[in-house]
Amino acid sequence: MNTMHCNHLREQFAERLDGRLDEPQREAFDRHVAVCPECAREWQAYAAVWQTLTRVAAPAPSVGFVERTLRRLDEAPEPLLLRWRPLVWRWALVGSTAIVMATSGWLVWQRVQSQRAAEIYASMNHMEFAEDFDVIESLDLIEKQGRL
Amino acid sequence: VVTPPETNDAELMQRVKRGDRQAFRELVERHQRAVINSIYRSIGDSWEAEDLAQRVFVQVYRAAPRYKPTAKFTTWLFTIVHNTVLNEYRRRSRHAAESLDALTAPGEGGEPGMSFADAASPDPSREVARRELQALIRAAVERLPAQQRMAVILCRYEGWPYEDIAKTLKCSVAAVKSLLHRARLTLKEELRGLY
Secondary structure (H helix, E strand, C coil), X not given: CXXXXXXXXXXXXXXXXXXXXXXXXXXXXXXXXXXXXXXXXXXXXXXXXXXXXXXXXXECCCCCHHHHHHHHHHHCCCCHHHHCHHHHHHHHHHHHHHHHHHHHHXXXXXXXXXXXXXXXXXHHHHHHHHHXXXXXXXXXXXXXXXXX | CCCCCCCCHHHXXXXXXXXXXXXXHHHXXXXXXXXXXXXXXXXXXXXXXXXXXXXXXXXXHHHHHHCCCCCCHHHHHHHHHHHHHHHHHHHHHHCHHHCHHHHCCCCCCCCCCCCECCCCCCCHHHHHHHHHHHHHHHHHHHCCCHHHHHHHHHHHXXXXXXHHHHHHHCCCHHHHHHHHHHHHHHHHHHCCCCC
């Protein structure tokens, strides 16, 4: 029997066993197995071991399994952070928004304050000039009155 | 609250998300056998299997808010099962005293309170032989690498298609085919003489 063909066939064991070969592939597989004793022996062992696995009994759930599982939910409550996760995120968002707003407000207030200070300083300078003019005007008056 | 029989797992999970314990109970009732059996076939101890199965369901309840109905519930559930079993193996490898070999002594058939699917044989010698055979097969499956073992359990015992196994194990369909093929070749060698 063609070794290449045998190797190719053995690669299809899993798909043949799990019913994943299409009709032509399955027919070709079966035709080969029918005429190749070596592949037939390998295939029988391969399929038989899969069948053997079903001989392992499986335990049924013990009585009260569901109730014990439900009780376990209460016995080991969710960590606080997980339980309140949506609330934590919401408060984190509110808190960070408040911090950003407070910082921006403080910066704006600072800017306004400095502008006002500058304006006051400027107006004070202007007043000083006015006062100087007043003095000069007064000097004129005084001079006119011949007091000097 | 009586849940209509046609309610599917995804709908039940939507209710579990809202904290509905009745819906959670129904999910546990539906899937308890498959979860316990799969874990049992991985670790070979029925008490441990029940304990781990409970942990799996508690995780399902806690992770419910993250469940998206686009994912098939059973693939999501068995991803948790697979991870739980892997964690258990890691834990046991750290604690050598709790070796898996000690828990799967040949001839061990089960523990009090556990009923098995197979009908008990009336002949004691046949019953002993049956249990020994089961222990050998179970031990061979347990010795498989984790991915191969879970692929075998889901394919052989749960009858899952490759596509669902691939989603659960987070690999390709071709990889599942390869995992199953390699597992069968290993089992064929290990169980030679038993089939």
